[in-house]
Amino acid sequence: MQDQIIIFDTTLRDGDQASGYTMRFQDKIRLAPVLRDLGVNIIEAGFPISSPGDFNAVHQISKDIGNGVTICGLARALGEDIERAAKALEPARKPRIHTFISTSPLHMEMKLRKSPEEVMESAIESVEKARQYVDDVEFSLEDFGRTEKEFAVCMIIEAVKAGAATINLPDTVGVFHPFEAYEKIKWVISQVRSHGYDAIFSVHNHNDLGMATANTIAGIMAGCRQAEVTMNAIGERAGNASLEEVVAIIHFKQLGKTTVNTKHIYPTSELVAQYTRHTPQPNKAIVGKNAFAHEAGIHQHGQIMDARSYEILDPEDFGAESILTFGPRSGRNALKSRYAQLGITFSDEEFQETAKHFTEIADQVISVDDADLIRAIRKGEEVPQYYRLADYHPVRTNGFGAVVHLDVGHKRIIEYNEGNGQIDAAIHAIKKAIANSIQLTDFRVEAEGPGSEAVGCTRLELQKNGWSVTGKSEHTDVVTSAIEAYIDGCNRLKY
Ligand code: KIV
């Protein structure tokens, strides 16, 4: 029987602490049931004393979903923090208070200005106080990575005696490498047990040296039964250990079992990206856009012959899908199969000619779309501008409106629409003008340049009837950049 690894999700607490990732109250409330349905065992919903918003979020989440999953609130080793956490957790059926204090020499001396004895006393008092409110108390030795191991053992024993059932061993500043994490955690656990005490040991890592996931796995191999992780690896500075990576490794390497329904991972990641306004980097394991994308010919060939050639994980197990993307190094077989999917077949001679033009095009563009495949058949011609933006006026109503003047072939069409914001209003006006059912599947606007003179760069993806194209534009006016990118995409789809 494999050991059950408890997945403690701290996306809403440590993840939310990341600079520029703060989630709004309503987003946290919407995300919590999604995390529950993902199958995590504990949701650390916030740090109630840190702000009224966090208090309300923990309270509301406890009310909404606290009859199933364990809801946890963070509290420093201070009476007032613990009271606030207990209050926020009142509606939860399985509440956990997570209290912590720094135990490394540097933090105790410079940050807390407390002696080790005083730190020990605060830890004992806070665990005992937390136990007056809830049965389930977790105690963390903040900066365990730099804590003297003999002192860690004494602290843990006292925290267990005071009533903590879970002991968390955080590498708060990401100093460990996996061998160190393994050795230190294993030694500390065995020392605690040799004194006749025990707990559920937990591992919590930050990614300052890029080793948070590896160190979490090392912690599990050293005997930890709980892993503290965040979706998309979000968290303070370089982030926390990644939920999706840790779960994938546990399953793939058969290190234990989790209750996570891995098929929910990709949709959950997308939602976290939406609420935090940050998409994972494309090459992020499991949830990055390129995690299951194959572009080089050699890889595409292997992939077509047997998906296991270049995919160690089945993307469908994670709610994702495998894709072939195209570039100058793509293989001819894969290219031919994409044409066939689009309903286009060739004689051998025609295909060789098309493939030659395709490589020339692909050498010049950053990412190839289906319109480029058609350009290759037509010997590299440019996409005709059937739709052109003639004019655009924002309209301030109670909300947002936009009037768009669009040249469609030789006809000028003027349309008005309202929307969530100026861009949304303008895009809906264009959709009305060209009356078609185009799907916008991705949309990104970024500022290029350091100051207010930056250029707004829009890149979006449009799909229709199985065809997929990219629209791009750059403009100092962000709304114009978005409208032009949308029209660019429409022209490429029309083509
Ligand atoms: O990184 C850390 O030490 C923490 C504690 C509050 C557990 O997040």
Ligand code: ZN
């Ligand atoms: Zn942390």
